[in-house]
Amino acid sequence: GAVVSQHPSRVICKSGTSVKIECRSLDFQATTMFWYRQFPKQSLMLMATSNEGSKATYEQGVEKDKFLINHASLTLSTLTVTSAHPEDSSFYICSARDSTRGGETQYFGPGTRLLVL
């Protein structure tokens, strides 16, 4: 199956700093990538949809200036949490849609656990 990687897998930072998370599709091209957030024992909450070469579409209630998304190539999307605060601590997961296979299936990355102190 298709492989999606995320880096880093875990990050601990101080309040007020910015954190960048990378999402890569390793063996396919992804015109669309998605960023989710998951709290313990909760479902995945879609934060934004990222399209290569264009601005991301954010879900209602998600601050676009706080969660910066860049999708500069067909294999890489980045999420930057700016001025992180403890309430931003969560599990962030990306997924990528394989555009060469009709784009029906989303493949998920392993997730990045963010802890803001």
Add this chain to the structure above:
Amino acid sequence: QKEVEQDPGPLSVPEGAIVSLNCTYSNSAFQYFMWYRQYSRKGPELLMYTYSSGNKEDGRFTAQVDKSSKYISLFIRDSQPSDSATYLCAMRGSTLGRLYFGRGTQLTVWP
């Protein structure tokens, strides 16, 4: 009302048992239905993918969709301890539409 409802469990069964996991939904436009398995601290892994109503079988896993009742199920036969994970249902209305997830059901299969 949430788009997708799923009992979070936890569900605990002995090895070899048949497991039944279910989701209900409210949006009649949903046509594509998926089940994902998520191990602790990992990303979701696609298990089953079905379109519209009907059954689909893959090894020990069977997915059922009843659009008239807005109800989907995942059955696991001969459950194994390695099946212990959280199972998330997901669905969408169009081929390229966004996914709507259930909360996930935590399953433990004990030896």
